[in-house]
Amino acid sequence: TQLLEQSPQFLSIQEGENLTVYCNSSSVFSSLQWYRQEPGEGPVLLVTVVTGGEVKKLKRLTFQFGDARKDSSLHITAAQPGDTGLYLCAGRAGGTSYGKLTFGQGTILTVHP
Amino acid sequence: DTAVSQTPKYLVTQMGNDKSIKCEQNLGHDTMYWYKQDSKKFLKIMFSYNNKELIINETVPNRFSPKSPDKAHLNLHINSLELGDSAVYFCASTPLGAGSTDTQYFGPGTRLTVL
Secondary structure, eight states: OOOEEEEEEEEETTOOEEEEEEEESSSSOEEEEEEEOOOTTOOOEEEESSSSTOOOTTTTTEEEEEETSSEEEEEEOOOOOOOOEEEEEEESSSTTTOOOOEEEOOOOEEEOO | OOOOOEOOOOEEEOOTTTTEEEEEEEOOOSEEEOOOOOOOOEEEEEEEEEEEEEEESSSTTTTTEEEEEEEEEHHHEEOOOOOOGGGGEEEEEOOOGGGGOOOOOEOOHHHHHHH
């Protein structure tokens, strides 16, 4: 069974601070996705990383896939209250679109004004 | 609007009852999923259908029975509801054939509370 350990589980910071969320596994994933979920809504995809060592940027968010494709990180620069939400990493094993997503436990981020 | 929709949004029921949740997507996707999100926000896959055929069936009690009348619909019927079934259930869909980078589009969720 593939497991993704996500940390920290909770993060409460002030506006303007930087933060990093980690997603680790002992298993290799063919791709890894980061989703953001707001209260009362379903998760929404932020990014997909596929290649080991890949770095993707989405405005103030930087996503990195580990060289061995077993871990990933999400770094937010100068966090804003609008960044508040549940962040989920999800790994996919195998190369077919049937491959199920294994989700991490999630990180609840609260950014205070 | 193009989307994944679920009904009902909220469902409160007594232990032992049978209930159904419905999901529809008008994105033209071939694969649909049911996920369960517990009180700690952990999201776990339950079932997946591709073109009306069951392709993923996790270790889920057989009180849960999915049904896909066509590729745009995936329903979830739950028999003899138990307290531990209380959770938010999400439907999702994804296009076929894009390989391992398929985006999953989630519905808004159905919050099930069993009393």
